Amino acid sequence: MQELIKAKAIELLENGTVDRVLGWKAGEFFYDLTPAVFTTREEIDKDFVYSVFSGANFSKYLVKESRKEGKVAAFLKPCDTYSFNQLLKEHRILRDHVHVVGIACDGMCDIDKIRAAGAKGILGVESGGENLNVHTLYGDVTVKKADMLAERCRCCKSHKLVAFDEKLGEDGDVIENSGRFDEVAKLEAMTPDERFEFWRGELSRCIRCNACRDVCPACTCEKCVFDNDKSGIANKGAANSFEEKMYHIIRAFHVAGRCTDCGECSRVCPEHIPLHLLNRKFIKDIDELYGEYQSGADTETRPPLMDYRQDDADPSVVYARGGKRE
Amino acid sequence: MKKLALSRLPELFAAIGAKEKLYIPADDGESARFLPYREGMELTKKLNTVRSAKDLFFPQVENLMAFQVTGKEIKIIEERDPCENFVLFGVRACDAASFGILDRVFRYAEPADTYYVNRREHGTVVALACTEPEETCFCGVFGIDATQPGGDVSAWIAESDMYFRANTEKGETLLSGLALLEDGDEAPVDAVSAKTRAILEKLPHAKLSLKGFDGAHMLDLFHSKEWEKLSESCLGCGTCTFVCPTCQCYDIREFDTGKEVKRFRCWDSCMYSDFTKMSAGQPRPTQLERFRQRFMHKLVYFPDNNDGVYGCVGCGRCLQKCPIHMNIVKVVKALGEEKQ
Numbered sequence: 001m002q003e004l005i006k007a008k009a010i011e012l013l014e015n016g017t018v019d020r021v022l023g024w025k026a027g028e029f030f031y032d033l034t035p036a037v038f039t040t041r042e043e044i045d046k047d048f049v050y051s052v053f054s055g056a057n058f059s060k061y062l063v064k065e066s067r068k069e070g071k072v073a074a075f076l077k078p079c080d081t082y083s084f085n086q087l088l089k090e091h092r093i094l095r096d097h098v099h100v101v102g103i104a105c106d107g108m109c110d111i112d113k114i115r116a117a118g119a120k121g122i123l124g125v126e127s128g129g130e131n132l133n134v135h136t137l138y139g140d141v142t143v144k145k146a147d148m149l150a151e152r153c154r155c156c157k158s159h160k161l162v163a164f165d166e167k168l169g170e171d172g173d174v175i176e177n178s179g180r181f182d183e184v185a186k187l188e189a190m191t192p193d194e195r196f197e198f199w200r201g202e203l204s205r206c207i208r209c210n211a212c213r214d215v216c217p218a219c220t221c222e223k224c225v226f227d228n229d230k231s232g233i234a235n236k237g238a239a240n241s242f243e244e245k246m247y248h249i250i251r252a253f254h255v256a257g258r259c260t261d262c263g264e265c266s267r268v269c270p271e272h273i274p275l276h277l278l279n280r281k282f283i284k285d286i287d288e289l290y291g292e293y294q295s296g297a298d299t300e301t302r303p304p305l306m307d308y309r310q311d312d313a314d315p316s317v318v319y320a321r322g323g324k325r326e
Numbered sequence: 327m328k329k330l331a332l333s334r335l336p337e338l339f340a341a342i343g344a345k346e347k348l349y350i351p352a353d354d355g356e357s358a359r360f361l362p363y364r365e366g367m368e369l370t371k372k373l374n375t376v377r378s379a380k381d382l383f384f385p386q387v388e389n390l391m392a393f394q395v396t397g398k399e400i401k402i403i404e405e406r407d408p409c410e411n412f413v414l415f416g417v418r419a420c421d422a423a424s425f426g427i428l429d430r431v432f433r434y435a436e437p438a439d440t441y442y443v444n445r446r447e448h449g450t451v452v453a454l455a456c457t458e459p460e461e462t463c464f465c466g467v468f469g470i471d472a473t474q475p476g477g478d479v480s481a482w483i484a485e486s487d488m489y490f491r492a493n494t495e496k497g498e499t500l501l502s503g504l505a506l507l508e509d510g511d512e513a514p515v516d517a518v519s520a521k522t523r524a525i526l527e528k529l530p531h532a533k534l535s536l537k538g539f540d541g542a543h544m545l546d547l548f549h550s551k552e553w554e555k556l557s558e559s560c561l562g563c564g565t566c567t568f569v570c571p572t573c574q575c576y577d578i579r580e581f582d583t584g585k586e587v588k589r590f591r592c593w594d595s596c597m598y599s600d601f602t603k604m605s606a607g608q609p610r611p612t613q614l615e616r617f618r619q620r621f622m623h624k625l626v627y628f629p630d631n632n633d634g635v636y637g638c639v640g641c642g643r644c645l646q647k648c649p650i651h652m653n654i655v656k657v658v659k660a661l662g663e664e665k666q
Contacts, residue, residue: 027651027656028655028656028659032653033651034651034652036555036558056649061559122461123461123530136461137459137461137525137529202355205355207377207565207568207569208568209563209564209565209567209568209595210563210564210598211563211565213563214562214649215563223599227599227600229600234600236579268561270357270569270647271355271357273355
């Protein structure tokens with residue numbers, strides 16, 4: 001796949017379709033790829049990498065890139081194309097300035113899972129069938145590739161490319177029983193106290209680096225309310241643990257109905273907080289209350305939270321679903 | 327040299343904890359962090375914590391004072407967190423060295439930061455030598471020896487024992503008050519250190535050259551064209567700064583509780599759009615300038631003002647945690663005199 005992608009990138013540059021290509025640049029190790037803009041064949045030959053560590057979703061970069069002169073090519077995996085569509089729907093990307101190459105994907109690996117499986121001092125990796133053979137400073141470690149998949153890939157929602165100018169490889173279908181709401185169902189089954197305790201524990205690790213927000217393709221405000229000292233709620237440092245929870249919950253509300261469940265928030269969290277579960281709870285609720293809806297699946301459907309129907313759920317649905325009246 | 331069987335560590339922790347507050351690096355979810363010791367808590371098997379040990383001396387949020395206004399009178403209330411003696415156990419050599427860097431800023435510069443100094447004076451650091459460094463480690467580049475971890479007490483794990491040596495008066499006091507320690511001999515420590523040194527030499531960035539990162543090259547580095555490429559995909563988040571043991575910038579904010587105004591400080595990040603924003607505006611308007619500031623500070627401005635001491639200890643946290651995998655090693659390689 002990497003060779004196909006590199007050849008395509010060079011072809012698009014040299015036939016004048018685009019003047020630059022957004023891709024993954026080789027790092028110091030095999031796993032630390034950095035999103036980069038390539039403008040020449042030489043740069044692509046030397047540094048362009050596509051591997052199971054090409055997890056970064058480029059859709060959000062296109063908000064800025066598409067506002068520059070010329071045209072940019074972007075390689076988008078199926079889940080990235082959902083984010084791309086959603087951004088188009090919100091008029092955040094100038095479509096004519098982007099050439100999307102949709103690429104099939106079998107799932108991305110998470111280097112932290114490889115570390116957690118006991119590999120220390122990781123120097124290299126070889127793929128051998130179902131296993132990954134990891135070379136380390138302390139000898140080789142063999143791990144099952146399926147167990148090293150990123151959380152979002154373990155319950156991938158779709159292998160289908162929903163936006164592209166051209167495709168590389170054969171994409172697949174929407175996955176009906178992805179199991180992505182299983183963890184949410186477990187949380188729903190908890191008592192309110194247990195659930196509060198779960199989130200208190202997880203969010204207590206938050207260092208408020210804002211990486212979840214800054215990487216999120218649904219968070220594209222020019223100035224975030226939390227960065228705006230005139231907003232009255234800018235909280236660079238949370239005064240207490242309540243404010244910390246408030247940040248994440250407000251963010252989840254803000255992206256509700258627009259979050260495509262791309263999973264970037266949890267991928268970048270330095271503290272491994274399962275932030276995607278907050279978003280998935282909203283997606284599950286929207287599915288249950290307003291009918292199945294997948295944001296980013298297309299650019300036309302009216303989003304349930306921006307639509308009005310007479311039979312829409314009204315706030316008292318909280319009680320119908322087991323909420324207690326104080 | 328003192329020693330204790332590893333199996334007796336819980337007794338050691340209980341003994342220290344009986345006298346002073348004790349913090350150890352322990353697992354919390356999928357990552358490790360320094361936590362107040364509770365019975366049954368074990369030292370993490372992970373090499374290091376996600377957040378650095380600086381948190382214990384320079385916490386992310388700290389109350390400074392409060393103001394109450396009655397009529398025309400403003401009452402200023404001291405809000406300093408009371409600090410009792412504590413032991414910070416299991417700090418790695420990199421983090422132990424970071425305290426020296428923070429001391430230059432908060433303790434020995436004029437005026438001293440009394441909030442920080444108060445915590446430093448109350449804290450005793452037990453630094454633990456590394457035996458299994460990660461591929462992201464490069465402390466040796468800054469002259470730090472992971473097998474000689476410093477601190478008030480240095481500790482080593484060799485075979486089935488932990489060894490201790492006091493380096494300061496505070497360290498002596500701590501060790502002499504622990505009756506369960508036995509006398510130990512240097513040989514096992516030397517053997518394990520030699521083994522670790524052999525690994526340290528093989529680390530991918532052991533030979534990273536910092537040639538050219540000094541005051542004399544300041545303007546050349548500042549105006550380098552490389553910054554544009556290096557910073558192009560930076561998200562502008564604060565992960566690198568907040569996991570960094572040497573990042574020291576903070577903001578002072580006020581919070582109106584309705585009854586009083588609380589003045590507190592919290593970590594700030596040069597990567598943020600409102601960092602050092604003034605009435606005239608933002609002096610570093612794009613991410614390129616903000617990104618450049620972070621690395622120029624660590625690699626050029628700080629050493630230029632501090633006898634050549636760099637503002638990095640090679641702990642490798644930013645290498646592991648940056649969402650786009652951009653980091654100080656990549657910057658050094660792209661800008662250094664020796665193209666590596």
